Amino acid sequence: MDAAQWANDSDDTTPVSVEGTGDVYHDIRDTLTTYTIEYQYANGVKMLLMDLVTARKRFWQFQLGESVKGVSVGMIFLGTEGWIW
Numbered sequence: 225m226d227a228a229q230w231a232n233d234s235d236d237t238t239p240v241s242v243e244g245t246g247d248v249y250h251d252i253r254d255t256l257t258t259y260t261i262e263y264q265y266a267n268g269v270k271m272l273l274m275d276l277v278t279a280r281k282r283f284w285q286f287q288l289g290e291s292v293k294g295v296s297v298g299m300i301f302l303g304t305e306g307w308i309w
């Protein structure tokens with residue numbers, strides 16, 4: 225999330241609120257299988273951190289990851305005039 229923090233000019237600040245949801249494995253693992261965390265900043269910007277399966281369901285742009293030299297993760301900047309992946 226460093227690049228998103230830099231783009232938001234909030235690298236030296238913290239979110240004003242954080243809310244998240246997720247599902248856990250139902251075995252000996254103590255980690256999440258899926259998750260979405262929303263960070264709200266004082267300037268109104270929202271940042272979402274999520275697992276790739278959830279991201280692909282929510283944002284079609286994450287389908288592009290498979291076609292770029294095997295890259296399967298990424299970051300999307302969504303704005304009022306378009307998006308950058």
